[in-house]
Amino acid sequence: MQIIGELINASRKSIGKAIKNRDAAMIGRIAKQQVACGADYVDVNAGVFVGDEAEYLKWLVETVQEAVDVPCAIDSPDPRAVEAALAVHKGTPIINSISMEKDRHDNLLPILAGTDLKVIALCVEDGAMPETKEDRLRIAGRLVDDLVQHDVRIENIYIDPLVQPLGTTDTCGKAFLDAIEAIRETFSEAHTMCGLSNISYWLPNRGFANQIFMAMAIAKGLDGAIVDPRNKRMMATIQAAETLIGRDSYCENYLEAHRNKLFEFP
Amino acid sequence: MTMTFDMKEIVNGVIKGKIDEVKALAEQALSEGISPEEISSQGLVVGMDAVGERWKNDEMFMPEVLRSAKAMSSGMDVIRDQLAEKDNQVGTMVIGTVEGDLHDIGKDLAAMMFEGAGYKVVNLGVDQPSEVFIEAVKEHRPQLLGISALLTTTMPRMGDIINELKEAGIREQVTVIIGGAPVTDDFSESIGADIYAPNARSGVERAREFFKKKSAESGSN
Numbered sequence: 370m371q372i373i374g375e376l377i378n379a380s381r382k383s384i385g386k387a388i389k390n391r392d393a394a395m396i397g398r399i400a401k402q403q404v405a406c407g408a409d410y411v412d413v414n415a416g417v418f419v420g421d422e423a424e425y426l427k428w429l430v431e432t433v434q435e436a437v438d439v440p441c442a443i444d445s446p447d448p449r450a451v452e453a454a455l456a457v458h459k460g461t462p463i464i465n466s467i468s469m470e471k472d473r474h475d476n477l478l479p480i481l482a483g484t485d486l487k488v489i490a491l492c493v494e495d496g497a498m499p500e501t502k503e504d505r506l507r508i509a510g511r512l513v514d515d516l517v518q519h520d521v522r523i524e525n526i527y528i529d530p531l532v533q534p535l536g537t538t539d540t541c542g543k544a545f546l547d548a549i550e551a552i553r554e555t556f557s558e559a560h561t562m563c564g565l566s567n568i569s570y571w572l573p574n575r576g577f578a579n580q581i582f583m584a585m586a587i588a589k590g591l592d593g594a595i596v597d598p599r600n601k602r603m604m605a606t607i608q609a610a611e612t613l614i615g616r617d618s619y620c621e622n623y624l625e626a627h628r629n630k631l632f633e634f635p
Numbered sequence: 636m637t638m639t640f641d642m643k644e645i646v647n648g649v650i651k652g653k654i655d656e657v658k659a660l661a662e663q664a665l666s667e668g669i670s671p672e673e674i675s676s677q678g679l680v681v682g683m684d685a686v687g688e689r690w691k692n693d694e695m696f697m698p699e700v701l702r703s704a705k706a707m708s709s710g711m712d713v714i715r716d717q718l719a720e721k722d723n724q725v726g727t728m729v730i731g732t733v734e735g736d737l738h739d740i741g742k743d744l745a746a747m748m749f750e751g752a753g754y755k756v757v758n759l760g761v762d763q764p765s766e767v768f769i770e771a772v773k774e775h776r777p778q779l780l781g782i783s784a785l786l787t788t789t790m791p792r793m794g795d796i797i798n799e800l801k802e803a804g805i806r807e808q809v810t811v812i813i814g815g816a817p818v819t820d821d822f823s824e825s826i827g828a829d830i831y832a833p834n835a836r837s838g839v840e841r842a843r844e845f846f847k848k849k850s851a852e853s854g855s856n
Binding site: 380416417419446447472493495496497498534535536537539571572573 | 693696697698701735737739740744762787788790791816817
């Protein structure tokens, strides 16, 4: 399971302020916390700084990688910002994210083509949001074909079938779960990735619903997630779900998590 | 046996999201000689107002609000044809999501809440270029123009639309209300919007406050 730590996002008020003030200590601290809690990548997003995004994103990559030894998830649709971030990034980042929306696609594809970059491929196209499992699978197919044709290796593609809020469409959770299963079957060498908290957007008791949904998605084959790694219950849910579906030989990670008290909640 | 129709039943039917029941109640009310205006303003709109209030206070949640809106619509369908076009509506609202942006949930909710408040709502849909907004304002002459954008990259389109309203000489004839997750008060002010609604449930309230203030101001002048 690949975990992307989602916290360093400028649309979060405290983070936006820290980025604006170039508060390297705070950004570094949050990067360290996320990695300590199990993040494989640290997401960096400076999307609210319209016009200056490239400069801020570059600073975020430098600041995060001064604090921690993991790659970043470079979170922007703007090719200039992505290029600026890539210029200073050490190791192999994941680009978050390409889609079949024409502008986003045409802007990011040249950056990805023929490289070893990893990329999240979001199942969205121009015209309408996907509704059914079939919509998602079809868009995933377009994305995979297109990226592979442009010399992106299929194992570097992380397909995000798009989680939508259950509160407005009460069947979208099932469509998403079925899509994960179908995508893993159809494109077995590719990976999946999602930020799933959107599922509970309009509902109360979101944390609980999100954990259950995560376990269900993992059972369908989800192997990557964008989460707050400091959320102990969520990380415990992920660990337990992985072990329960047989991705943890001799239950080693589960038992290690137990000994590290990761299943004990305050 | 004659019974006096209790409008509270419609109000409660809307609050509880009883889709078929509200339709039947509206038909019953009509058959008992209650005017469509009264069914709307004393029943359906009162119910939806209560829903908006409970939603705001986290006493009701989105799926319930959607069901209530559907119940309200089922009642409106019964009386719509008989409601005189102009006189009995609060006003007209044109609403849409800007070009390059496919987000419809917040925009549709806002549309629903305004419909619930008695507006005739013209919903332009998502991914609409400025011209469509301008043409719709010319055609429908709405009191309110609602513009939605959910992306930092599409947000500037809202300012473009306001500028084009000015260029077309129709900025003064419509009140512009904007919303969307990345929108802030500062941004709203910077592009010259009249009202900023931080979420779908606050839009109606903010619009009412705005018009109240405006009419108070024009009254004192």
